[in-house]
Every structure is written in C-alpha cells, then in structure tokens.
Amino acid sequence: MDVPNGMRKSVNVLLCLTAVAGIGWSGPVLWDEWRTYRAVGAGCADLVPVREVRGMDHADPVLRNRRSLDREDLPSACLIQNAGDDGDAYGAWLFEAMVDAGPGSGRDTIVSRPEGELPERFARMEVPVGAEVSGLAGPSETTVRLDCPDGTYRGKPAQRIEVTAGAAYTGMSSYHPEPATPGDRERMAAIAVAAAGNLAERLGCASRLPTPPAELPPVPEPTAAGKADGTCAWYGRLESPSREQLWMPDEAMGAPADPHVFRERCALLLTTDSARTLFDTAYAGTEGVSDDEAPSGDPSEAWWADVQTFYDQDSPSVYVGSTGSSKATDSPLAPGTAGRHKDSGLWWATSVCADEPAVHVLRLHYGYSSLSERAAPHFERLFRAYVTDVAARRDCTDLEFPVGSTFRAD
Incomplete structure (x- = not known):
C-alpha cells in the first residue's frame, strides 16, 4: 500500500526527532562510560582490566580515580572510588591494585608481637588461588607472583612481579560490610593475574600465570x-x-x-x-x-x-x-x-x-x-x-x- 506523501513526511520527521532525542540522551551516558574507563585505565597505568573492575558487585555506573599507579616507579598503587550519587562527589572506596616488580618485589613482613591485632585480622586466612597459579586469596584481596628473570626493569633483571588486587570497600561499614562478595573475590583473582600478565609483557617477560579458576576455595573457619x-x-x-x-x-x-x-x-x-x-x-x-x-x-x-x-x-x-x-x-x-x-x-x-x-x-x-x-x-x-x-x-x-x-x- 502506498503511503501518502504527507504521511511519509510526518513519519520521517518523527523518526528524526526520535534519533535526535536518543543522541541527546546517550551523549552523557557515553561520556560517563568513557570517563569511567579512563579513570580505571589511566589511573591503573593501563595494567588493570577495566571490564572486571566495572563488573564488581558494588560498582557505581561512574567511577573516579583517587590515586594513580606509576609503572615507572614501582611499587605503586591505584585506588578507584565510586563517584557518588551526583556523579562527581567521591563515594565509597571500591577497588585498589598494588603493583611491584624487580628484586624487591615479593618481600614479606611478619609482625613479631601481634597481640594487639583484632581477632578478625587473625581470622583472615588466605587460600591458594588454585589452577597452578602462584597466588593467595584472602577474604577481600588476591596476591599473585610471577617469576620474571628474563624481563628488565630500570635497566636490571626484573626477577619477579607481584600484584595485589583488593575490594577496597571492605571495612567501610557505612557503605558495605566486609568481607568481599564471592563474586568480587573471584574478580580480584582474575584482575591480579591479568595485571601481572600485562606488566610482564611490558617488561619483556616470557612467563605468564595460568588462568585462575572460576571459583575460589571458601575462606577457612576454625x-x-x-x-x-x-x-x-x-x-x-x-x-x-x-x-x-x-x-x-x-x-x-x-x-x-x-x-x-x-x-x-x-x-x-x-x-x-x-x-x-x-x-x-x-x-x-x-x-x-x-x-x-x-x-x-x-x-x-x-x-x-x-x-x-x-x-x-x-x-x-x-x-x-x-x-x-x-x-x-x-x-x-x-x-x-x-x-x-x-x-x-x-x-x-x-x-x-x-x-x-x-x-x-x-x-x-x-x-x-x-x-x-x-x-x-x-x-x-x-x-x-x-x-x-x-x-x-x-x-x-x-x-x-x-x-x-x-x-x-x-
């Protein structure tokens, strides 16, 4: 059936108005998306997979970079926060990544007299990530290590890479209780392994960590x-x-x-x-x-x-x-x-x-x-x-x- 010219003109005008309205609505959304990707990407020296951070269970649509990671001066960390209800004010801390490389990475400090530690700190038992990953997962963070004897950092053999990814909202009782959600525990493992691989590529390391399992072992209890x-x-x-x-x-x-x-x-x-x-x-x-x-x-x-x-x-x-x-x-x-x-x-x-x-x-x-x-x-x-x-x-x-x-x- 032929559509009268007058009706066809009206339909075209309506479609154009709808398209313009869509562009007007999507512009701020796309802008927020771009700002979020840049906050996580640039703030974490483009080592951290943005998609995983955005997929965290308590992530706002818009994220802000609170502290930046400097891959030329490790150890260094990035801290990402929710943007808050108005999209600009800082909200709850969401995510933190700590990255280290070189001979000093992998250093452990053990407290000699920890009787002042809170009981819940004692209960923060780490479990192996599994799947042959050299990594440990706690209630709210995962740390992985990757040997890198063939890589170069600051003109010297890199020796080792260490990355810790944590759900930084834990402990912020006014926002979310601790520990991290099961889903975020698993995201932390994926993020840490991916960040270690990205840094290994930049330092010229041949080794990579295996893909972590889809599910981590539960946090142990006495x-x-x-x-x-x-x-x-x-x-x-x-x-x-x-x-x-x-x-x-x-x-x-x-x-x-x-x-x-x-x-x-x-x-x-x-x-x-x-x-x-x-x-x-x-x-x-x-x-x-x-x-x-x-x-x-x-x-x-x-x-x-x-x-x-x-x-x-x-x-x-x-x-x-x-x-x-x-x-x-x-x-x-x-x-x-x-x-x-x-x-x-x-x-x-x-x-x-x-x-x-x-x-x-x-x-x-x-x-x-x-x-x-x-x-x-x-x-x-x-x-x-x-x-x-x-x-x-x-x-x-x-x-x-x-x-x-x-x-x-x-």
Whole structure:
C-alpha cells in the first residue's frame, strides 16, 4: 500500500526527532562510560582490566580515580572510588591494585608481637588461588607472583612481579560490610593475574600465570584440632604428652595445601574456656601475673598462635615488623639460619624446599605471648612437627631449627 506523501513526511520527521532525542540522551551516558574507563585505565597505568573492575558487585555506573599507579616507579598503587550519587562527589572506596616488580618485589613482613591485632585480622586466612597459579586469596584481596628473570626493569633483571588486587570497600561499614562478595573475590583473582600478565609483557617477560579458576576455595573457619586438614593436617595427627595437653590449642584453621603457593599458614586457637582452665592451673598466683590477665570468656579473647612458611626465598626477603605495623623494623630472617627474634614470641627455622630456600616461623600471640616464657617450652615440639611436615610435603632438606634453649627462660 502506498503511503501518502504527507504521511511519509510526518513519519520521517518523527523518526528524526526520535534519533535526535536518543543522541541527546546517550551523549552523557557515553561520556560517563568513557570517563569511567579512563579513570580505571589511566589511573591503573593501563595494567588493570577495566571490564572486571566495572563488573564488581558494588560498582557505581561512574567511577573516579583517587590515586594513580606509576609503572615507572614501582611499587605503586591505584585506588578507584565510586563517584557518588551526583556523579562527581567521591563515594565509597571500591577497588585498589598494588603493583611491584624487580628484586624487591615479593618481600614479606611478619609482625613479631601481634597481640594487639583484632581477632578478625587473625581470622583472615588466605587460600591458594588454585589452577597452578602462584597466588593467595584472602577474604577481600588476591596476591599473585610471577617469576620474571628474563624481563628488565630500570635497566636490571626484573626477577619477579607481584600484584595485589583488593575490594577496597571492605571495612567501610557505612557503605558495605566486609568481607568481599564471592563474586568480587573471584574478580580480584582474575584482575591480579591479568595485571601481572600485562606488566610482564611490558617488561619483556616470557612467563605468564595460568588462568585462575572460576571459583575460589571458601575462606577457612576454625575446626576442632582433631579434624584439622590442609596446612594444619599435621596438627590433627600430633599427639601431645599429658603434661602438655593443657597448653595445646584446641582448634585449628588451615588452608588447602598447594605446592604452587609462595606462603602458607596454619592458625591455632585455644578457645576461651580452655584458656581459662590453663590460666587457673598454670598462671593463677604466679608472681608478676595479675588476675586482670585472666580470660574473661569473651570469644575474642581466645589465645592463639600460628606457624607459617615463606617459600622461594632466594635472597633474604622475610622481614620482622613491630606490633601494629606492617613495616620492617629489623634485619631479614636469612636463609640457613634459625633462632628467636630478640625477646618476642617469634621463632624461625630454615630449609631448602625444591632447591629454593624457605623460612618457617612460629608466633605466639594474644594470651600465649604475654606469658610466653611459660608457654614457649611446650611449643618447641609443635614447631618441629610442623616444619617436618612441610619438609615431607614440599621436598625440603637442610633443616635448621632453633636450639632448645631459645624456648626456655634464662
């Protein structure tokens, strides 16, 4: 059927007006899209995949760059925020990426007296990313490492790349509770692996990390000591003499044991009821010990300790920090040595695992650490059992243990 000329003209005018209206509406949207991509892209030195950041569960349509990453001066970090309701004011922190490369990357700092740390910090157990990725995923961040001996950074061999990607909204209770959502935990792993690969390409590194799995292992929770598994499986098998039973933690929290991780940990807890029994039996009435130090029954006052191993320590890169600080304050724990760190509740042993030096650490924390001279002798055998288990799992030789006198008061 032919359309009259007058009607055809009216339809054309209507279509044109609709197109103009669409362009007018989409212009600001496209502009916001472009600004968001530039905020994440340029702010993170074009190393971070923008699509993954924009896909985070609490991402606003518009993002803003709060701090920029400088790939010429690493370590460096970028911080991305939601833009806020009006599209301009800074909203909640959303995402942060920390990037490092060169001989200094992969440095670990361990706090020597962490009894002041919050209980929830102790519970932040990392799990292996899996799929043969050299990476660890916590409740709100993922850190990956990529060896890069053939790359060049600042005119020297790059040696290693380390990237940490985190959901920075965690801890911001006025916006979103912690920890990160399961979806964002998995996005952090993908982002960290992608950023490491992008930096490797720029530095001339041939190696790349495998694609991370679609789902990460869940964040571990404490379990009865006899049911401990993963990095704590050795503790479930440990039999203590009756005189030591009272001192031994009754819960454990481990992660899956994975030969590709660069760090592992087993956390051990003496629950509050058991801590009270120990205090009444071993400490009450002891000179210099106040009843104020007795456990109150609050679950947050569980006594705890942990053991950790740092792998691939081809140069001294495990440093000791002070309470409440992640900054190194002392010399590194050198491969081939063993001992106790000054007067703190920290002991270390060393070995060679799969032809690479490793450092093993025991720490006595809240409760145990404040009275460590009495507790320490009971943990010597525990520490040896842990390191021996690691040696069997990771093909370790040349074990160096602290001498027995370091676990006893002078």
